[in-house]
Amino acid sequence: MRKSWFYAVYAAGLVAAGGARAQDADAAHKLMHEAMHDATTMPGHGATLPDHTGPGHDAMPGAGAGMERERAMKEGLAKESATAATHRAMNRGKAAEAVDAARHRAMHQGSKDAAASHVEAASRAGMGAAMGTGAMGAGGAMHDAADKARMTGMHGGMMGGTPPGGMMGGTGPGGMMGGTPPGGAGTGTMPGGTGTGTMPGGTGTPPGGTGTAPGGTGTMPGGTGTMTK
Amino acid sequence: MTAAALLILSGLTLTAGGAGADEHLLAGAQRFREAHYPEALVEFRVAQRLGSGEAARYAAVTLVKLGRPEEAIEAFGGLAGQEPDALIDYHRAVAAFDARLYLAADRILATVADRAGPRVGAEAARMRAEIAATLKAEPAPAAIDWYLRRCAEQRAQGRAILAAAYCEEAAGLSARRPDHYRRAEALRGAPAAGRGAKP
Numbered sequence: 330m331r332k333s334w335f336y337a338v339y340a341a342g343l344v345a346a347g348g349a350r351a352q353d354a355d356a357a358h359k360l361m362h363e364a365m366h367d368a369t370t371m372p373g374h375g376a377t378l379p380d381h382t383g384p385g386h387d388a389m390p391g392a393g394a395g396m397e398r399e400r401a402m403k404e405g406l407a408k409e410s411a412t413a414a415t416h417r418a419m420n421r422g423k424a425a426e427a428v429d430a431a432r433h434r435a436m437h438q439g440s441k442d443a444a445a446s447h448v449e450a451a452s453r454a455g456m457g458a459a460m461g462t463g464a465m466g467a468g469g470a471m472h473d474a475a476d477k478a479r480m481t482g483m484h485g486g487m488m489g490g491t492p493p494g495g496m497m498g499g500t501g502p503g504g505m506m507g508g509t510p511p512g513g514a515g516t517g518t519m520p521g522g523t524g525t526g527t528m529p530g531g532t533g534t535p536p537g538g539t540g541t542a543p544g545g546t547g548t549m550p551g552g553t554g555t556m557t558k
Numbered sequence: 559m560t561a562a563a564l565l566i567l568s569g570l571t572l573t574a575g576g577a578g579a580d581e582h583l584l585a586g587a588q589r590f591r592e593a594h595y596p597e598a599l600v601e602f603r604v605a606q607r608l609g610s611g612e613a614a615r616y617a618a619v620t621l622v623k624l625g626r627p628e629e630a631i632e633a634f635g636g637l638a639g640q641e642p643d644a645l646i647d648y649h650r651a652v653a654a655f656d657a658r659l660y661l662a663a664d665r666i667l668a669t670v671a672d673r674a675g676p677r678v679g680a681e682a683a684r685m686r687a688e689i690a691a692t693l694k695a696e697p698a699p700a701a702i703d704w705y706l707r708r709c710a711e712q713r714a715q716g717r718a719i720l721a722a723a724y725c726e727e728a729a730g731l732s733a734r735r736p737d738h739y740r741r742a743e744a745l746r747g748a749p750a751a752g753r754g755a756k757p
Contacts, residue, residue: 353583354580354583354612356584356587357583357586357612358612361587361590361612362645363591364590365590365619365645365649366678368590368593368623369645369648369649369677369681371652371684371685372655372656372685375688376658376688376689376691378658378698378701378731379704379705
């Protein structure tokens, strides 16, 4: 009798859990469908065929400095993105774009919510690195780190990138890595991590990170990491 | 009794795992809805790893919103074929457009107009008009060279889906020239035409 009761409760639990799961999945699909529909916008740039192949041409269409600035504006990203765009444009000798990006950076001073922007900036930094050096971008690593942190029940976790540097914040105890120059700065609601790159380490709101060279600055209120050489 | 306990334990474990995937899927959809795309991407990727079948597509759409079209194309599994959902296909076309794969984008968009609602259909029509205007002139050899170079670069990095997509684009552009500039070379590089190629 006691055993039957136990199995009955167990079976009911499974059914309930299955029902909740189906509800979650269903809700996710409906919500996503609606969100995708509302988020449907044409690309913010025109179609142009690449017309030269020399060095300096954008290796990745859509990831150029001008594009990035546009996106920074459109998506309301904080100044990090615009800063990255500025540096990228300067590095590529595109003065007009650099100036333009700088103007937008000024416009975005003080704006925006930290974590999302930082994560985004990091991914963009990774793309920039890929453009500039052909090196592996950092975006994938960032998300892997974040995924791993989530999977293991931790939060936060981030990364830096190769130039022009990345940054990140986390929502919980997590780690972060700096990158090769100029490294990243992290802000978040919990501790920052430590930098492991060859240049600057990270910084975090509570305790900042450490790096092997001076580098990144935080863009939101928060501490700066101690740098070690 | 021990067997029963194991059964219960395994049942609970399986249940918890599946529920986890859907929870992350829902969390991703919520983050996407709030336009917090980086967080949405993490949620979708976690859901994908936990076994959600839909998460990969949603992650791909999120990558489009994040301005990472090449990764999006890979996450979509390439640019060939047709998705059951016109909205997914629309974003697949945007990824192609952002990667300058205009012929691929146009081909996908051609299938979207009839399947999507008026708003998305109108957006698709506008994109197609822009692509048509861009491709009106005969493609320059330098443009074809660029696509073939991208194809080779992606192949060297082991990104077969992207390599095939760029080579296919090069082949398509080459076909619009009377001299079929480097067309045979482009066709050789696009055997799988994207989808189905191993990333």
